[in-house]
Amino acid sequence: MCIEETFIMIKPDGIQRGLLGKIISRFEEKGLKLIALKMMDIDENLAKEHYSEHIGKPFYERLIEFITSGPVVAGVLKGEKAINIVRKLVGATSPDNAEPGTIRGDFTINTAFNIIHASDSSGTAKKEIDLFFQKNEIFTYDLALEQWLGSK
Ligand code: CMP
Numbered sequence: 001m002c003i004e005e006t007f008i009m010i011k012p013d014g015i016q017r018g019l020l021g022k023i024i025s026r027f028e029e030k031g032l033k034l035i036a037l038k039m040m041d042i043d044e045n046l047a048k049e050h051y052s053e054h055i056g057k058p059f060y061e062r063l064i065e066f067i068t069s070g071p072v073v074a075g076v077l078k079g080e081k082a083i084n085i086v087r088k089l090v091g092a093t094s095p096d097n098a099e100p101g102t103i104r105g106d107f108t109i110n111t112a113f114n115i116i117h118a119s120d121s122s123g124t125a126k127k128e129i130d131l132f133f134q135k136n137e138i139f140t141y142d143l144a145l146e147q148w149l150g151s152k
Contacts, residue, residue: 001149004082005035007119007128008090012070014107014115015039020073023103023116026089027077031145036076036129036138042068049131059112066112074132083125090118 008027010020028034042050047064054060077086091102093114098105108114119125129138142150 001080003078003080004122004125005076005078005129006083006086006125007117007132008075008077008086009117009132010073010075011067011113011115011117012072013066013113015071015073017107017115019107019115022107024075026103027086030085030089032077032079032082032085033141033143033146034075035078035140036133037073038075038133038137039071039073040132041071044068046131050128062112076129076133076138083119083122086118087120090116 010023014020014023024034024037044064047067048055051060051063051067054063079085089103091098091104093104094111095104095108095114098108100106103116104114119128
């Protein structure tokens with residue numbers, strides 16, 4: 001089994017539009033385990049560190065301004081192949097490519113305001129989890145299904 005942890009962040013527009021519960025529900029309903037969750041403001045330093053790969057792109061300045069404009073909800077999801085599964089549930093970055101049934105496909109119409117970020121690889125997942133969470137903010141517990149799988 002390939003158990004992975006991945007980072008998600010509901011962006012300021014997701015909070016403003018009252019979509020937090022719906023978005024988190026999609027991950028819970030899929031069977032992913034939420035092991036960390038917190039509402040927070042992102043300051044400019046954290047925003048620049050998180051989005052460092054986009055420095056110099058035409059949308060970079062606006063992205064930093066937007067992500068620091070209001071509270072976000074950051075979380076960590078855990079499960080078998082969680083990184084890829086979460087990316088699929090989230091959908092493509094650009095709403096015109098995001099399939100209906102995905103979070104972005106159902107709720108977004110603009111690339112800049114795409115309501116959620118999710119790690120795109122194991123490398124970025126580790127970097128982003130470490131950037132946003134202290135060790136004591138990440139929880140360890142078993143779901144019933146995991147106990148059953150572990151006993152077989
Ligand atoms: P995210 O998954 O958080 O990763 C980088 C973000 O940059 C992306 O979601 C979008 O919010 C934003 N972004 C990427 N491409 C564009 C674009 N062409 N125009 C505006 N914003 C973009």
